[in-house]
Amino acid sequence: MAIEVRIPTILRNYTGGAKSVEGAGDTLAGLFADLESRHDGLRERLMDGAGLRRFINVYLNDEDVRFLGGMDAPVKDGDTVTVLPAVAGGMH
Amino acid sequence: MLTISRALRAQIIAHARKDHPDEACGVIAGPAGTDRPERFIPMTNAERSPTFYRFDSMEQFRVWSEMDDRDEEPVVIYHSHTSTEAFPSRTDISYASEPQAHYVLVSTRDTGGAGDPEFRSFRIVEGDVTEEEVQISEGDAGMIRPDGGLDR
Numbered sequence: 025m026a027i028e029v030r031i032p033t034i035l036r037n038y039t040g041g042a043k044s045v046e047g048a049g050d051t052l053a054g055l056f057a058d059l060e061s062r063h064d065g066l067r068e069r070l071m072d073g074a075g076l077r078r079f080i081n082v083y084l085n086d087e088d089v090r091f092l093g094g095m096d097a098p099v100k101d102g103d104t105v106t107v108l109p110a111v112a113g114g115m116h
Numbered sequence: 117m118l119t120i121s122r123a124l125r126a127q128i129i130a131h132a133r134k135d136h137p138d139e140a141c142g143v144i145a146g147p148a149g150t151d152r153p154e155r156f157i158p159m160t161n162a163e164r165s166p167t168f169y170r171f172d173s174m175e176q177f178r179v180w181s182e183m184d185d186r187d188e189e190p191v192v193i194y195h196s197h198t199s200t201e202a203f204p205s206r207t208d209i210s211y212a213s214e215p216q217a218h219y220v221l222v223s224t225r226d227t228g229g230a231g232d233p234e235f236r237s238f239r240i241v242e243g244d245v246t247e248e249e250v251q252i253s254e255g256d257a258g259m260i261r262p263d264g265g266l267d268r
Contacts, residue, residue, distance in 0.1 A: 032213065033213075033214065033215065033216070034213045034214070034215065079211055081173045081176065081177070083177050086177065086181075088173045088174060088177070090173075106177065106181075108176060108177065108180055109211070109213035110170055110171065110173065110176070110211065111141070111143075111159075111170070111171040111176060111193060111211070111213070111214075112168070112169060112170035112171070112207075112211045113168070113169055113195060113204070113205065113207050113208035113211050113212070114139070114165075114167050114168035114169060114205060114207040114208070115139075115166075115167045115168070115197050115198075115199065115200045115205055115207075116167065116205055116206065116207055
């Protein structure tokens with residue numbers, strides 16, 4: 025068992041084109057560190073310093089991690105983590 | 117080139133008018149790989165703002181999961197500008213993250229929500245914007261009444 029991480033189209037150049045990859049960790053931060061060891065540069069696209077980038081949404085199973093403690097959200101084998109860039113814009 | 121039915125075009129415009137002066141936003145899903153916009157999905161603008169839009173994060177998750185289950189993709193991603201032209205702003209370009217999508221912009225600035233607004237389509241790939249032709253097809257996704265409204 026591992027944690028399945030679903031990767032959006034725009035970040036699949038970091039995963040060799042894979043739609044989902046597997047990782048391990050006790051927290052979201054740990055999981056991203058584990059992913060970074062195999063997918064160089066991915067973490068930088070997800071995180072801004074120690075926190076999540078403002079226009080990246082990350083879901084643990086079916087909940088937004090911002091409601092679950094952010095990067096400290098606990099994760100475990102069998103979980104599914106989904107990354108979706110926010111759809112956003114404006115007049116300026 | 118974007119090919120879109122007259123009925124779907126009318127639905128986008130109706131949504132933009134309804135939410136004016138706030139920006140309206142949404143998606144038209146289609147079968148993956150076909151480039152055919154078919155299923156109209158108006159989204160909540162979580163910002164409820166005349167100058168900014170952002171899909172509600174949980175609604176986006178549900179809609180994206182549903183598209184995945186149905187083997188669809190976001191063929192069109194639309195939003196309105198309510199006091200500027202229907203052209204991608206710097207903000208629109210920097211957050212554009214679906215390179216296969218047609219980014220449709222509607223401007224309600226001149227019409228205040230009445231009349232036929234500007235309706236334009238763009239590709240946004242790695243920060244480069246390319247406008248494309250919009251071709252209207254007489255689809256079967258609804259019937260247009262003589263007054264421009266939509267019967268379904």
